[in-house]
Amino acid sequence: MAVEERDGDGVEEIDGEIDIAVEEHEWKTAVRRLDREDLKKFGEILDKRPGRMGGRPTIVDLAEKLLVVRSRYGRPVKLKANAVQKEFERRRGERNIVLKARQMGLTTWVAGRFFLKTITQPGTLTLEVAHTQEAAEEIFRIVHRFVDWLPDHVRKGTLTTARSNVRQIVFPKIDAQYRVVSAADRNAGRGLTVQNLHCSELARWPGDAAETLAGLRAAMAPDAEMVLESTPQGVGGCFHREWMKADETGMVRHFFPWWMEDKYRARAVSEASLTEEERALIAERGLDLKQIAYRRQIRADFRGLARQEYAEDADNCFLASGESVFELAAVETRMKTAPEPVKRRLNGELEIWLPPVKGREYLVAVDPAGGGSEGDYSAAQVLEMETGLQCAEFAGHLGGLELARFVTGLAAEYNGAWLVVERNNHGSGVLALAETACKYMRIYRQGGQAGWLTTSVSRPAMLGKLDAALVEEPERFQSRRLLGECRSFVRQANGSSGAQAGTHDDRVMAMAMGLAARAELVGKRGWRS
Secondary structure, eight states: OEEEOTTOOEEEESSSOOOOOSOHHHHHHHHHTOOHHHHHHHHHHTTOOOGGGTTOOHHHHHHHHHOEEEOTTSOEEEEOOOHHHHHHHHHOOSEEEEEEOSSOSHHHHHHHHHHHHHHHSTTOEEEEEESSHHHHHHHHHHHHHHHHTSOHHHHTTTTOOBOOSTTEEEEGGGTEEEEEEETTOTTTTTTOOEEEEEEESGGGOOSOHHHHHHHHHHTEEEEEEEEEEEOOOOTTSHHHHHHHTHHHHTOEEEEEOGGGSTTOOOSOOOGGGOOHHHHHHHHHHOOOHHHHHHHHHHHHHHGGGHHHHSOSSTTTTSOOSSEESSOHHHHHHHHHHOOOOSEEETTTTEEESSOOOTTOOEEEEEEOOOOSSSSOOEEEEEEETTTOOEEEEEEESOOHHHHHHHHHHHHHHTTSOEEEEBOTTTHHHHHHHHHHTSOOOOBOEETTEESBOOOTTHHHHHHHHHHHHHHHOGGGOOOHHHHHHHHTEEEOTTSOEEEOTTOOOHHHHHHHHHHHHHHHHHHHTGGGO
8 A cells, every 4th residue: 555755755565575676686685784895886876777677777776675764654664766756866967956846755755865875875975955944853854764774784784873963874884974954054064075965945945045055066076966956935036046047057957746746636526617727737737637626625725825835837836925016817828828939149148039021110128237247137129110029039248338239230130120228327328339339320219318218107107018018918928038027026015116036127127118118109100210
C-alpha cells in the first residue's frame, strides 16, 4: 500500500525487498560491508544510467535501497521515488532551479540525493538552507532518519558519526559532513567550501535573500551541485528573479504543477458539470475528473492564493504582493497566446514581431535611462500608427549618444517613424543628441518643446489608457516581457504606483507613453504629415 510523507514523498511500507537493477554481486558486496572503498565506487557512478536499469540513474536505486523516511502516519517506510522526483533526476543538471506546487517531495528527495553524495564521496560538505529555523530542524530530522536506518554494520563502521553541534552531522572516517541551517543566518556559508548546496523555499527567505544567496554561491566549489527550490511567492523577489534569468545564468529550470502528485485527487465530479476551462485542462494536460474535483476544492479553500500554492503554469503562479494597477485576468490571458518574435537582435534586447511594411506609419516611444550595466533599462516600443499594434520592443542598458543613435536608427528603419522621447531626467540629453548629432527630424513635440513630459497629471491618464487597451484590445500587445512588467506594476502603500520591489517598469512606461502620444497625434492627424 502506498502512503506519503508529510511533504508528499512517494514511499512504500517496509514489507519486502526492492529489486535493484545493477550487478547483483556489487549490491551484495555493498550491503555486506560497505567500507570506504565501496562507498567511493558508488560515489563514482551515482549519476550513471546503466543499460540494465532502463535509464534510471544509480542514485535512484541506491536511494530506494538504503533510505528510510516517515509516512504521514508516523511509520518508517522505504523511500520510493515518485513521478516528480524521477523527472527531476531525468532532467537534473549541475545548477538547478525548481518551481513547484506544495508538498511534491522535492525537499526530501534533494536531502536524500545529497546525503548519498555525502556518504559516497569522501571530503564532501553538503549545506541545506531552509527558510525558517523550524523548517531547518525538520530537514535535519529527515537526514538523521537516513543515518539512523542505515544497516548497523554500516552505521557503526565506515559511517560512524560525530555530531559537532545541533546543526551538523560529521562522518569523520570519510572526512564528510552534512549541515542544515536557517536562511536567517546570513553567515551560513562563510569560510566553507561547499560541494552540494540546497536552498529550500527560497521565495520565503527572510531579509535580503539575494545577499544571502550571493554569500552561499561564493562558498561553492567550482564543480559543486546546487538546487534552488520553492513554491512561488510574489513577482520580483529573489526566487522570481533567479527563475526569470535562468537562461542567462545557465541554470536548468524544473517546473512541477500540482497534478504531478498522484495523491491530489478527490471524489470525481460529473462530466456534465465541467466548465470550458476545466475541459481545456483535461484536453491539454490529461487531467481526470478526480483531479478536477481536487482543483475545485483547493480553489475554494485557497481562493486567490490557489494559483500560488498549487501552481499550474510557470507564469501565472507568481502573484504580485501589491494591488495590481492593470487588469490581471486580461494580462494573464494574453500571456498565454502572445506570439514569439520573428526576429531578435542585440543579443535579444531588441525583439521584432512585425517588421516595417512599405507605406505604413509608425511611432517609436522611448523611456531613457542613464545607461550602464546596473539600474533601470532604457526601453523603446514601436507601434503602428493606424492600429496601435506593438511591432517591436527594446530594453537594454544604453544611454546618451549610444541610445540616441540606436533609437533614431530604429525610427528610420520603420519608415521614418515619429520619435517620442520622454524628456524627464536623462531624456533631455537624448533628445538633444537625436536632433543635433543624429540629425533626426521627425521628433514629437509637446507645446512646441521636443519630447514627452510625464507629470503627476499625465501619468495616471497614460496608465489608464494602457489598462483599457489591455482589456479591450489585448491582441495589440506581443511582448511577454511587457506583460510580465504589467503584472508586477502595483499600487504602493503611499498611494503611488510603479514596479514592485526588484522588478522593472521601463517597458510599461514606454508603452504607456507611446499609446498616449499616438492618440494625440491621431487626434491632430499630424501622423499623416
